Amino acid sequence: MLQAFPDIKGRFGDFGGKYVPETLMGPLQELEEALDEAMADPEFQNEYHHVLKEYAGRPTSLTYADKISEHLGGAKIYLKREDLNHTGAHKLNNAIGQALLAKRMGKEKIIAETGAGQHGVASATVAAKFGLECIVFMGEEDIRRQELNVFRMKLLGAEVVSVSSGNGTLKDATNEAIRYWVANCEDHFYLIGSVVGPHPYPRMVRDFQRIIGDESRRQFLEVEENLPDRIYACVGGGSNAMGMFYPFLQDDSALVGVEAAGKGIDTPEHAATLSKGTPGVIHGSLTYLMQDDNGQITEPYSISAGLDYPGIGPEHAHLFQTKQVRYEAVTDQEALDALKLLTQTEGIIPAIESAHALAQAFKEAGSMEADETILINLSGRGDKDMATLMEHFQEEV
Amino acid sequence: MLQAFPDIKGRFGDFGGKYVPETLMGPLQELEEALDEAMADPEFQNEYHHVLKEYAGRPTSLTYADKISEHLGGAKIYLKREDLNHTGAHKLNNAIGQALLAKRMGKEKIIAETGAGQHGVASATVAAKFGLECIVFMGEEDIRRQELNVFRMKLLGAEVVSVSSGNGTLKDATNEAIRYWVANCEDHFYLIGSVVGPHPYPRMVRDFQRIIGDESRRQFLEVEENLPDRIYACVGGGSNAMGMFYPFLQDDSALVGVEAAGKGIDTPEHAATLSKGTPGVIHGSLTYLMQDDNGQITEPYSISAGLDYPGIGPEHAHLFQTKQVRYEAVTDQEALDALKLLTQTEGIIPAIESAHALAQAFKEAGSMEADETILINLSGRGDKDMATLMEHFQEEV
């Protein structure tokens, strides 16, 4: 039996904790109590699963990718189709869980941070659905780059606050969301979008995302009567990966987390937190992060906005340290190649984030045996990336 | 017991048939035989349903729209979530069925027509998935307007042929696709996107879309133990509506098809084929259409590209004539208002096409009793319409 993480101090081994301004210690305590109580309440569980089924479209499909398997000539490849979720990515699972919790706690206003806008859209969506007010913090640079998602959030009724501090990207939006929460914690619920942040967020988000792995496990056993030999997921903050991996932690399946190597992990332009970062504190949690010698957090780079984050969830740091999960890094170009290959062989345009997981799996599949199996978490659809893809592929297609 | 339509001549009462150049009579015959044989083959049925479940994401959810129901203060409103299908609309159900049939017939090339690009994307998708070549005909005006979907089709590996004849919109793309089929019917399968065209297309597309109604019926009975009092669907060519209505034709549920009234059915700019058109032949089928005194087909108008079609499936013409279905028309503005209302109360951004069905249902819901129920077919998601919506709502949100 594995030790249950996080421990009572919110630690996953050496990582995690609550490195936050004193003002947030009360709200985090309140959140933790409400969460524990809710998760133990069958009524809450029922409501959460009811919304997932009747609103979000779960269970999402498990697709056997016959053509790509054949093309690569090795292991059988299965895709967990989080792209089929309402709003187009796994992000909604967590947003639903937290929104239900916020309602239960009597909070009528939610705060969210967003980079590419996926979590912002998911938050604005649940806010509309559950009648909550919603403020989304987004870097001014990202607002410029993701005009469409900004409009989508506004159409959903959310207020989008432009963050000009720092470089105006996700890290800064998160800082600003935390600051706003500090000042307004009385009646606001902060709906974090990944398994990051202070305890109990990493645990909570994981537990609202583990539906991915729970379903996959059941579906996989139905069609293959065996668990997958290897499971791949991309890692930004790490929520889709934790959600997928968690229910398999005690099994024999090899787990592979895939980070963004951007223009190469030997260049300064990447977001490969575990591959190249060092332990430190970011957004309230002790984990790995990208920083300079003085402990200043550095700007990450990835073509995929959802992986363009200098930290990573503390549970991943722990799984990295204990070698329970293998972490690899995949470049922009490799991800784009994998995206195109999947699109043209399976008729599925994945999110560029998800394409990182695909790329690593595709690299490895060919040298596996025909009776081995691979499960890849397709965390989201590529619709949001069309502008980027047009830029890159316009000449080719 | 209702008479089974279409009859042996491909007629739905007075409507339907095969008004095509002689060269297509052979291919249509071949198609009909292959279709009959396939539909009767449990293996084909299994494969079709397998792909729907493991690839397309079916069954799609039935969502109880509690907030909008409360807001309108009348009937309970349920949404059939075709927006959750892979590629974002009901169109894929049909594309999958026809692609499987094409493969079974040994055709390795498919032809499709598209207006907004939804059916083109669905066709390109199944072509990739099943290893077929795909040529999509699209009006040059539509290509200009739907740049993103054009790119998506190309990324999926399809060839997109620009059609400059006529006004360069859907009607002309369909003409051109038919012409191309005439010349290449030997080894090409024409994958029509709605319940239009010569027999057996209207029947085939209906039968590949009736999964919508079949699922809805079962799901509705599970949650309400009664069938819906009224069922709404938008009508362009009419495939999502036929798919939804068909399994309910013998029930007491009132069926309501909603056409696009554009800028008003008393203006020249609308696409309300049944409300304002007259019987005639279009794209191989005898049905209602919009035409001038000389029998020249006129250009329709609707803000929603998917409803911007001067004809309608012959089965709808029949259901209109026999009053089995009530047909209403909804303006651009009413559809946009309904779209915004649903977005902000339920967190679902519908396709503008689907918003026409919503608008009509919302108009009627308030004056219904609290124990009455409404089912609306949400045929697709609004992602494809963001540019249009930005133009219309930019100042409001």
Add this chain to the structure above:
Amino acid sequence: MLTKTSFQGKLNKTENLFIPFVVAGDPSPEYTIEFALRLQEQGADVLELGVPYSDPLADGPTIQRAAKRALNAGMSLRKAIQLVPELRKHGVEIPVVIFTYYNPVLQIGHQDFFNLLEENGVEGVLIPDLPFEESEEVRNMAVKKDVEFISLVAPNSDTRIQQIAEHARGFLYCVSSLGVTGGSSGMSAEALTFIKKVKEHSQVPVAVGFGISTNEDVKLVREHADGVIIGSKIIRLIEAELDVIEKGQKEEALESFTKGIQELVRD
């Protein structure tokens, strides 16, 4: 034994037929009359008078362009039919077949349509999107009104070839993918087999039309079929004169057009 070819007694030969196609009103009704006269001069046996349609789905780009020009000039099915007496007045004596898509016919109504044909002395009608299975009522009316209903038959008409051929009136339009690849290759074996099969069952002349655009094509068709139908090529000859017509130089245009026809159909 070609008993069913009469065109009200006006067609007095059953082989080596030259059947040109023009679009009524392209570029104007006046010019249609002029072109018809020139074609008759050059030996046309039957005139196919095309009615411009908004959605001519059996036609290629050339005829689509012609239809657009004619529609812009205000042509319609009714006007096209009413153009026939004008043709007569100016000396066109060969039988005229109205070529129209089905929808305009439907709008007029079958009965009125045939009344119109009768009143205006039209000898035949061809509806490319009204195949055998959908045309029974129209065929019966045509017989009653002594209007030839021209049928089409294609290589892939398969088992229906016999049926169509046996019911054919006036002449039978073979939509043949000729397999003409160049001067020397001649007709493909499939095409020959197809024409042979059609002729076996037909009691009317079998005319071939489909992409015939050179004198060589014409000669080749003459060898094997009873008639040659030429459409797009004639439209292109008209198109070549549009600039000259625009300038009002009518005689030059017609002369040049006539030369083109001569070149096309010479023995």
Add this chain to the structure above:
Amino acid sequence: MLTKTSFQGKLNKTENLFIPFVVAGDPSPEYTIEFALRLQEQGADVLELGVPYSDPLADGPTIQRAAKRALNAGMSLRKAIQLVPELRKHGVEIPVVIFTYYNPVLQIGHQDFFNLLEENGVEGVLIPDLPFEESEEVRNMAVKKDVEFISLVAPNSDTRIQQIAEHARGFLYCVSSLGVTGGSSGMSAEALTFIKKVKEHSQVPVAVGFGISTNEDVKLVREHADGVIIGSKIIRLIEAELDVIEKGQKEEALESFTKGIQELVRD
């Protein structure tokens, strides 16, 4: 009975404390020294020397801007600590508290960090993102090195107020949402209750800091607490001089800054 306030014996009063905050290196280390001297002249009892950080999530826009200026000027945690002997050299005698986020501390390492503090004669340290539950090791080291570890306490610290207050050293930083809405309204009842509760359990002076930006705020705080902490307002006074500093007019800048401080803290 304020036994735990010693700052290595340098703080000789336990009430009416004036605790200003500046960011080391904003806009340059030289100016930090000058500002510190002026603040000491104006009665500062303890200097909070802020270390600029890339992600100062407990700070508002004013301090963020200051941090950016200082980072651009090359400041770091190590350099900020090494600035303290410079301050001494130029005459700053009041205790200095290094205010730094936790991550830079982690990168240096706890042991090396405290060695650095010791070597450079730093009297206190405040880490805004290291709450009581996470700070045990650091607090223990601080005691060993005779460095005051300054704790923060907030109105919503709730049941933890007593615990935090009892362990407080140096002074206790009350993050108070003052409820100052205007000149006349005074402190909200909640704020007063909070401060009272903190004082009950604290063995060190209780200083209040949070949005204090006018002389009226200062006076109000003095009535109820042992000290007033002023950060953003001082940064804004510095910002107001940036143009003048840019022009090299040092004396004018410092004089104007000093006037601002005088106005802020006068009785």
